[in-house]
Amino acid sequence: MRELLWEQLRGEFDLLVIGGGATGAGVALSAARRGLRVALVERHDFSEGTSSRSTKLIHGGIRYLELCFRSGDLRHLRLVAEALQERHWLLHWAPHLIHGLWLVTPCRNLPERCYYSAGVQLYDLLAGKARLHRPRYLSAEALAVWLAGLQAPAGGVAFPDGQFDDARFNWELIRTAVAQGALAVNHVEVVALEQRHGRVCGAVVRDRLSGETRSLAARLVVNAAGPFADAIRRLADPHAEPILQTSAGAHLVLRATPAGVEDVSSAALPVPRCGLLIPHTEDRRVVFLLPWYGHWLLGTTDVAVPPSDYPTVSPAEVEYLLRQVRPYVANVDSMTITARWSGIRPLVRSQQSNTAQTVREHCIEELRGLVTLVGGKWTTFRVMAEELLDWLHSRGWRWRRASTWPPPFSATPLTTSSAKLQSTPHSSPGSLSNSQFREATDEDVRRHLRQYGRQAATVLELSRDFPGRLLEGWPYLRAEVVFATRYEMARMPLDFLARRIRLAFLDTNATLRALPEVVRLMAKELGWSAPQAETMQSQARQRLQAGV
Structure with missing residues (x-):
């Protein structure tokens, strides 16, 4: 299938999208739904970078409420409300990949219980009609049933959010965009941008599997390369000032395993369908301990780093994450670390020296005809894509048909004549x-x-x-x-x-x-x-x- 798409990847397109992660896939799908001729190229595999290395949450971002009150920056509040609306339709759009997940914030004393209860009530209020379930207070005894072994003398506050499989969902976006007429090919890199009269008008791309190189023309080239967006911008202008600041988020996957036992079917720790949000770390962030495919997912850190294809997790980051959990989960050190990974966040550059305090906004920037879309987070990928198409509309672009969300997933595997039918289960994930x-x-x-x-x-x-x-x-x-x-x-x-x-x-x-x-x-x-x-x-x- 890939080779057939590569052979069709010739000529001129309305949009050439660089990057096959959440942002690029969302743009390709939104544009294809409007009848535009779209090509997308990804240097590695789809979502191989940041988009497969998230904390696996579809959420409003409750921690940004505290950042709002601490900094007085109301942009945090607006972004939380926006993400909660997106969470609502995502849960209904792809129930085979996205599901609700209760999160519990443990409380050590009565003041903490009051403080966190107020926070989750505001979070619930911002959701409005997109509310999942009302938050609830759990006594220490009830909490022991929800999360065995959790140390929380004053109980905890539970609230609902969403969890998903980021890489599988990313693939569904790509597959649906192709079913709508887009051409998307992985393992194809941009080696140069072509310009006419000082404006970007296409790109030279190379198939990293066959080595073949060809030129693609486009009315507009969209830079959705995530942490590497500045590198693409420098292809258009070698003197371009950076617009990103990047930070690494490390994650650990844990399993309680007796010594020498390898078979997860007999050794895996029973994981409930609720997770833990540790509200205050030593660097004033939050850490999640979440159930994920029968394991525990622990993350994340926030360390300023340069962009990297394959970021690694340092011993210091491992110890940092375990240290944040120890006061709440007594047996965390007895668990086996079965996997670890790190993802690079493409944050819009700000005056904040601490990337953890940076507002998770996105931005659209034009440079010599190259349009860059960066920032944001998984939950708001659709908003970002739609804003880019609205931006084009305001500049005179017109399309053959209107876009309606959510678009249906394709029911059949990709072929050159894929049917445009829903792949979501008729009734439920079950x-x-x-x-x-x-x-x-x-x-x-x-x-x-x-x-x-x-x-x-x-x-x-x-x-x-x-x-x-x-x-x-x-x-x-x-x-x-x-x-x-x-x-x-x-x-x-x-x-x-x-x-x-x-x-x-x-x-x-x-x-x-x-x-x-x-x-x-x-x-x-x-x-x-x-x-x-x-x-x-x-x-x-x-x-x-x-x-x-």
């Missing part, structure tokens, strides 16, 4: 129980396949020719490797292991065990020679050993 899924007899497999929506039927059809699990004790199927290679543009082992499924973000050792079989199946699908397959496996192993 609709996998009908007869077409009887082959998936194990509950963990059925639960996992819900993320495919109605496409799960295609995965199960492939499982007739590629039977069995990819790895014992995990719900992933060998057929998924083939499905991702044929229909989801997976071209590297970690395209599949890290982003089409999330194993590399959950357990590094398990990923290393699964790697040979993934390479074997992909090699057969893509025609790799034995030396090519060995190179792919070696590169993936090195990447995993350094951190995802």
Whole structure:
């Protein structure tokens, strides 16, 4: 599929989008819905950077309420209200990938209980009609039922938010944009911007897999390269002043494991469907401890760093995160760190020296005809895309049809003539129980396949020719490797292991065990020679050993 799209990636487009993360995917989808001719290129895999390395929350950002009161900057309040509205429709748009999640803030004494209760009540008020459930106070005894082992003498305050699989959702955006007529290709980098009369009018792109280079013309080039947006801007103007300040957010994945036990099916800590928000860290931030695919996700830090393709987690960041949790979770040091990763935040440059205090706004900037869209967060990707299209409309752009949100997900795997039908389950994420899924007899497999929506039927059809699990004790199927290679543009082992499924973000050792079989199946699908397959496996192993 990818190669067919690459062959079609020729000529002139209305929009050429650089970057296949949340921002670029949102712009491509919004523009394609309006009937514009859209091309999108991504240097690595879709969402390989920041967009797959989030804290996995679809939320208003309750911590920004405190920043608002502390700084007097009302922009924080507006952004929270906006994100809460977006949270509402996202939960209804993609129930197979986004679900509600209760968060609990522990209280050590009565003043804290009053303070945090007031905060979550305001958070609930800002949601208005987009409210999920009313917040509630939990006594210490009730809290022990919600989160066993949590130390909170004065109980806690619970409030609802949203959680999602960022990389899978990013892929759904890309896939739906292609179904609407966009051309989106991963592993294609921009090597130069072309200019006419001092204005950007296209780009020279190179397929990093084949080495082929070609020129693409566009009425408008959109820079959605996230942390690397300034690097793209310097292709248009080598003297361009930076508009970003970037910071790293480290995350740890934890599992309570007896010594020497590897099988997660028997050793995983029972994880409830609620998470923990630690409201005050030593540097006046917040830290989350969240359930995620049967593990605990702990994050995040906020350290100013330069942009990097593969940021690593330092020992100091590991100790920092564990240190914030110890006062509340007594057994955190007995848990096993099964994976770690870091994502680079592309923050709009401000006067704040502390990136944790920076307002999470986005901005649209034009430089010699190159339009850059940066900032924001996952929850507001749609707002960012729509504002860019509104900005174009105010400058005289017109389109053949109006855009309505939410657009339907495509029901079928990508082909050159993909149908534009919904892929979201007809009723609920639990609709996998009908007869077409009887082959998936194990509950963990059925639960996992819900993320495919109605496409799960295609995965199960492939499982007739590629039977069995990819790895014992995990719900992933060998057929998924083939499905991702044929229909989801997976071209590297970690395209599949890290982003089409999330194993590399959950357990590094398990990923290393699964790697040979993934390479074997992909090699057969893509025609790799034995030396090519060995190179792919070696590169993936090195990447995993350094951190995802």
